[in-house]
Amino acid sequence: MSNFEISRTDQVLINELTDTAELLLNNHNKKPSAWEPSDLIPYEQGLNYKTKLWTPDDYPLSDGIRSSIYVNLLTEDNLPYYSNTILHYLRDSPALLEWSHVWTEEEAKHSAVIREWVHVTRALDPVMLERGRKVQMGKAEVPNPQSLPDVLGYTSFQELATRVAHANTGRALDSERGGKLLMATVAGDEAKHHIFYSELAKKTMEIKPSAMVIAVRNQLVNFAMPGTGIPNFVRHAARIDKARIYDRPKFLHEVVIPTLGKWSIDDLEGLDEEGEKARDEINEYVIVLASIVDKIEERRQREDALAS
Numbered sequence: 001m002s003n004f005e006i007s008r009t010d011q012v013l014i015n016e017l018t019d020t021a022e023l024l025l026n027n028h029n030k031k032p033s034a035w036e037p038s039d040l041i042p043y044e045q046g047l048n049y050k051t052k053l054w055t056p057d058d059y060p061l062s063d064g065i066r067s068s069i070y071v072n073l074l075t076e077d078n079l080p081y082y083s084n085t086i087l088h089y090l091r092d093s094p095a096l097l098e099w100s101h102v103w104t105e106e107e108a109k110h111s112a113v114i115r116e117w118v119h120v121t122r123a124l125d126p127v128m129l130e131r132g133r134k135v136q137m138g139k140a141e142v143p144n145p146q147s148l149p150d151v152l153g154y155t156s157f158q159e160l161a162t163r164v165a166h167a168n169t170g171r172a173l174d175s176e177r178g179g180k181l182l183m184a185t186v187a188g189d190e191a192k193h194h195i196f197y198s199e200l201a202k203k204t205m206e207i208k209p210s211a212m213v214i215a216v217r218n219q220l221v222n223f224a225m226p227g228t229g230i231p232n233f234v235r236h237a238a239r240i241d242k243a244r245i246y247d248r249p250k251f252l253h254e255v256v257i258p259t260l261g262k263w264s265i266d267d268l269e270g271l272d273e274e275g276e277k278a279r280d281e282i283n284e285y286v287i288v289l290a291s292i293v294d295k296i297e298e299r300r301q302r303e304d305a306l307a308s
């Protein structure tokens with residue numbers, strides 16, 4: 001199947017999801033994203049980059065926090081390519097099409113407000129940021145889910161993971177320059193996006209349980225935060241991990257367990273053989289991830305004890 005064909009199975013599923021999509025869209029629109037980017041930027045702190053060149057001392061931040069702001073912003077910048085995928089899969093239902101427009105509008109706000117804040121506060125080297133944006137967007141590297149259930153599985157995990165990354169970046173920032181509130185506000189939007197996609201996935205589990213569980217297995221086992229097109233992504237991801245802003249323990253405790261818990265996968269009935277196998281593989285994956293996380297947490301306790 002090419003990227004630009006929707007299977008007959010997905011078309012049928014889209015029709016069956018229409019009522020739920022309308023309900024979720026109405027719920028989302030009842031709680032509008034009631035914040036103004038201009039209220040969140042400390043404009044009085046801004047200086048002209050032509051007369052005052054950027055230096056790291058303009059806003060002293062650890063490597064981990066700086067990497068996190070950089071990766072989080074560039075991830076938001078890549079929106080056109082995510083929109084392309086989502087619009088493609090969701091275009092055949094008025095409610096889902098409207099949702100994809102609302103979602104695109106809200107995500108565009110995120111990159112705009114974070115960049116404006118970065119430029120005013122001098123949290124990042126603006127030249128490095130622009131070079132990174134150019135490289136990343138020039139590659140158009142985004143996940144490529146192959147069916148509607150895969151789209152819903154991926155976005156459910158990704159929106160919650162992004163919420164965690166933004167929220168923890170905000171917690172690491174100070175109130176004086178506004179980053180704490182700004183990132184918490186953006187994280188709030190991501191939580192609402194997660195609700196939409198994960199509820200739609202939950203409904204899909206009622207309609208097509210095996211297809212949705214197989215998609216969850218595929219998306220979970222292969223899950224990677226969007227951002228692989230970002231220059232030096234591995235190095236930035238390692239710094240973010242070391243700073244404990246976004247890491248495997250957070251992925252397990254704050255993304256995987258809550259999302260799987262919401263779907264009550266263990267209680268699902270009517271799975272065919274392949275669906276049962278996928279459910280077993282999800283549970284095995286969680287056990288393996290939990291044992292890795294245990295080791296990470298034990299190592300960190302030892303490191304913290306030595307450091308104190």
Ligand SMILES: [Fe+2]
Nearest residue numbers: 076107110190
């Ligand atoms: Fe976003």
Ligand SMILES: [Fe+2]
Nearest residue numbers: 159189190193
């Ligand atoms: Fe989002």
